[in-house]
Structures are given as C-alpha cells and as structure tokens.
Amino acid sequence: MKTDIVLCGVGGQGILSIATVIGQAATRAGLALKQSEVHGMSQRGGDVQSHLRLSDERLWSDLIPEGGADLIISMEPMEALRYLPYLSPSGRIITASAPFVNIPAYPDAQDLSSQLKACGAIVIDIDALARETGSPRSANMVLLGAASAYIGLLDAETLRSAVAEVFARKGEAVVASNVKAFDLGISQL
Template sequence: MNPESSITHQDILIAGVGGQGILTIAGIIGTAAIERGLHVKQSEVHGMAQRGGAVVSHLRLSERPIASDLISRGRAHLLLAMEPMEGLRHLPFLRHDGVLVANSVPMRNLKTYPATEKLIAHIDRWQKRRLLDAEALARKAGTVRAVNSVLLGAASPFLMIPAEVIRDAVAGFFDYKGADVVEKNLLAFDLGRAASLEEQKGG
C-alpha cells in the first residue's frame, strides 16, 4: 500500500514521551528518505527534558526543497503516537484524510492519566487509524525495547518510502549495538507491518 508512486511530499508527526524512541524513529525515516533522494526537514519540541516529558518530532519529506521544519495544525499526513493520550492530544495536527498509527498501551506518567478505554474510544472515531498493542508485538520480537520499531513497521504502509528502504535504515541504525539487536528490531518492524497490513485487509 506504499503511496510512494503518487506522493511528492509528506508531513509526519511523531508524538510520545521521553525515553520512547521518538527521535530514533525520526532518524530512521529521515535516513531512508535521504537514501531515496528526498529533501528532509526535522525539528523536535520537548516538554520536560527527561524520561516522561512530552516529545514531538516534526518530520517533513519532499521531492522539492522545504522551507519550514514545523508542521501546522491540520496538515500532517501521518501521526505516529507512541501511546494513546499523546495520539489523541495531537489529532488536531492531522489532515482530514490523515492516518493515525498508535500504540494502545498507555505510559502512565501522570497521576491523573485518563481511563484507557475512553482514550481508545475517542481514537476509534478516527476513520484512518492503526491501533495496536505494540508492547505485545515487541515482546514477541524478543525485547520490549523495540516498541518504536513495531510502530514504525505499522506506519510503513503509509510512508512515501518503500518498506525495504526503511528496513535497511533500521538495520543500519542499530548496527552498532550488534547483530542480536538488529535482528530483534527487524523482526519487530516486520511484525508491526504485518499487523497493519492485516488490519487493512480485514477492514
């Protein structure tokens, strides 16, 4: 389902909290985009400068030079959320036909974190969405630390870059950590992509 043949630019928002690998996802997509000869602009907005603080990455890809590195509300083609509350919080950035890819497992970093079922109910109202238990798939891949690779895989059918190019970028990014880490993150990517494509087939 990769739209790379018809899209000339793509605005991607990656949202979550510190320590969830948001900048890793942005870096991998950016590397893959450059490999494809695309222009890339990236910026981050940080909350608390520690684990648990909000982090949002604005990632813009285009066949032509890009002026601004920030995505305006209502302009993002894709929102990739590392946990449900951040997905719901940043929904206003999506275009009306944009895609939300979100982890259904919350990171309860607030004492007043909303009820998960209410968050999921709101997210389920968005027409184009992929909501999955990324932690369960990461465990299946061999490490819960690969949640970000699962979500990247789930988002891959909607990116303007072929999946194999993104997959190569995943391998390259984790190469310094050794073959075992590379293998687990590639499996996590594949499991996330398969889950996303299966949901597409079913609905």
C-alpha cells in the same frame, strides 16, 4: 509530493529512534527532509513530539502547519490525541495501545478508546509484538513497521535497510531483533 509526520509519545519512549530511521531512509532515497526535535526539559517524563517532513521538492518550514500532517505516529494512546489539530482531514493515526500513566488526571480507558476509534486510529499492542522478537526495547520499530504503508514516499524495503543501518553499531543481534520487530509491524496491517 510530500509526507508530513508528527511523531509523539512520552520522553524516553524512543520516538527519536523512529525519526532517525526515517531520516536515514529519506537520505538514501534522495528526498528532502526536515526533522524538528525536542531536547532538554521536556524529555523528563513529559510529552514529546517531533515534526518530520519528507518531500521530493524543497521544504521550507521545519514545523508542520496545523491541519497538514498526513500521519501521526504515537508511542502512547493519549499522546496521539494531543496533536489532532495537526492532522489533515485525510490523515491517519497509528498508535501504540499501552497507556503510559505518570499523571493523576490520566483519562479513563473507555473514553480514550472511543476517542481513538472516532478518529479512525489504528491501535496496536506493540509491546506484545516486541516481546515476540525477544527484545522489548524494539517496540518502536514495530510501530514504524505498522506505519510504513502510510509513509507514501518511502517503501518498506528502504525503511528496512535503514533500520539495519541505524542499529548496525549496536551489533548483529540488535539489528536482527529490530528488523524482526519492523516486519512484525508490517504484518499487522
């Protein structure tokens, strides 16, 4: 069994932290993992993506083939649509609702919303939920919580432990707010 995930957003939104948590959980669960990241130029406010592959068998390619992704997890609504060619016919999109507008040609909110609806995307106001935890920077963990039900190979408990492990070096308060954010995300579904 295999789960292929495209993680995406805008440089600086914290998609690599989501990848790190899933990677930690997969390692704990003894799964094979490949995670391709983007570094360098594209991090400066441009679109960023990471291909994350989990499997209980050997994985070959670091990249997901087109039409192969089970899940698109996006920190930004327009960015979720950029990777549609990767989505498998049975794949799901889970995206943050808040647009990150740093380009003049950003699409109209109505058009964006109807396109996402047409794809059956799950759209969540992660920023509002993160504010409830008292830590707006944990918005990415809200999104991971919301997506956790669709990461077939990992259960919520394994992911929650991984959240705690990944943030452990930043202190108890940061761990607590990120775990809380993760749980709030789960409760959205």
